[in-house]
Amino acid sequence: MAECQDKIPYDAALLTALEASLSQARLAPYLAASSNDLTYALQRYLWNARIAKAFLFPLQVVEITVRNSVHNALSSRFGSEDWIKAPPQGFLTQKSEDARLKALSRLAEGGKLTPSPDEIVATLTFDFWSNLFRVDYKSTWEDITFIRKCFPNMESPYDWRYIQNRTRRVNALRNRIAHHEPIWNEVDLNLDFEKCLELVNMSSKETRKWVQRNSTVHSILRSPPTKTPSLPGLSLSAVTFEEPVIAVRGELATSIIDRIANKRPSAAIIDDGGKYYIIDSSSVLNGIASESKKADGYVDLNSIKIDDISDHWHKNIILALNDITTGDIASMFYPLGANRSKRPSHAIISDARGKIIGIIEKPSIRYR
Secondary structure, three states: OOOOOOOOOOOHHHHHHHHHHHOHHHHHHHHHOOOOOHHHHHHHHHHHHHHHHHHHHHHHHHHHHHHHHHHHHHHHHHOOHHHHOOOOOOOOOHHHHHHHHHHHHHHHHOOOOOOOHHHHHHHOOHHHHHHOOOHHHHHHHOOHHHHHHHOOOOOOOOOHHHHHHHHHHHHHHHHHHHOOOOOOOOOOHHHHHHHHHHHHHHHOHHHHHHHHHHOOHHHHHOOOOOOOOOOOOOEHHHOOOOOOEEEOOOOEHHHHHHHHOOOOOOEEEEEEOOEEEEEEHHHHHHHHHHHHHHOOOOOOHHHOEHHHHHHHOEOOEEEEEOOOEHHHHHHHHOOOOOOHHHOOOEEEEEOOOOOEEEEEEOOOOOOO
16 A cells, blocks of 8 residues: 555646545645645655554554453353343443444345354444443443453553543544544654554553564654655665765775775775765775786785776766655665666765765665
């Protein structure tokens, strides 16, 4: 969803088509935050879609974990998992009973005339389960033994209102995503994510860790769009680069190896009167090997300067400002239609003032 490996040119025809398809009303909040720049607004629209996509995984686990925990606890309390098929009289409010009957109706329409408890549980919406924490069910949740059976990792005090607050907020986010509403401008989506993790943790600490380790929410939130149409990724302006090594003509080739030995990437920039090249360990070693071959295997390492091995400098490089994303720079290493030998080897990154701030080496694998 909303992912692309290659830049899309936002020409007049595409902008007109997108505005008509998405509607001005739908784009209004994005335009308002983008100074009415339609292209930038569409970048925000795509970012919103990526955030929504990232939240689907933790929201899915929250919903399944909460409903299973509540269903299992109520099954134990009422003596059977069939409680959801025939709830004890007076337990469900009319609103909850209507939701249950609606789920049964949907199952019947699909040919499930006698659904199992598990099928009913899976069909009920998260609204149904979150509503079980409303004040109408206060007497159920005031039983400390029951609430601890349902949420064994919930910390004291065991207050049902605490759960209600979190399920209500998570459910509201879920519904906004389901209705394709803007969420990128929410006050604190990081806090929403933490509430998702907290609800899962109440039932299972290990499941919480699994969700956290596999979630992309934080990385997407840290990758807002730039005014220039870009591919998904972290803005290079937010990346901390190691100060690059600048090589000087006339410098010994072996000294370069010493200077770049502990650098990431292990490379140096050669500024040749405004033209830039990259020299790395492989350049030096290949250059020394060539010089050695010319001299029948005999070579004085202290006599080889970087100028002598210029045939081995990396000359096909990218010059880029840090106002683009990691996605942009990755795509530049693999331009469409370029054969392997024509792909750039490194990128030299500058800031808005033109100061060189870092080097990026071509990734060895391109993920599709």
